[in-house]
């Protein structure tokens with residue numbers, strides 16, 4: 001069932017691991033088939049290098065497993081379902097704990113668009129409050145931020161990105177991390193002008 005989506009999600013999960021975006025089994029990935037309303041999500045707590053297509057469970061939008069994978073589905077399945085319910089046009093969700101973006105999430109500071117890569121995820125990041133991983137409270141609190149941005153920083157946790165094909169959504173998560181890294185370095189250079197976002201007029205030209 002949904003073999004093509006499973007292949008795409010597996011490929012994105014492995015790529016995220018190889019690029020250093022997700023380490024030590026953290027992060028999770030999914031795609032939805034809008035026609036059937038079923039989604040493929042990464043299994044919980046597995047080494048991605050060992051995963052096979054058949055290991056990915058299929059869920060419906062109530063969270064019920066309609067096809068078993070290996071072990072349990074990611075504990076963050078509620079977060080993914082909330083994203084699909086909030087944004088009916090998206091087809092993939094990528095959640096990472098990438099370090100620079102998570103540092104800004106820990107401090108509750110949105111990542112300023114200091115380099116043009118920010119355009120790729122819609123220029124700004126939105127902030128979501130802190131709730132324990134895997135809870136309905138965490139899932140519910142991303143709904144409003146997702147209405148304003150494709151990239152949400154979840155406080156004391158990590159990053160949630162949404163989009164169409166999962167390759168593009170993963171790229172958004174990679175650019176969130178890249179911009180966060182540059183922003184961090186720029187904030188820590190003691191000379192020169194204060195760090196500022198790219199002027200809105202220039203960002204408009206880019207988009």
Ligand SMILES: [Zn+2]
Pocket residue numbers: 027076095096097133157158
């Ligand atoms: Zn997480």
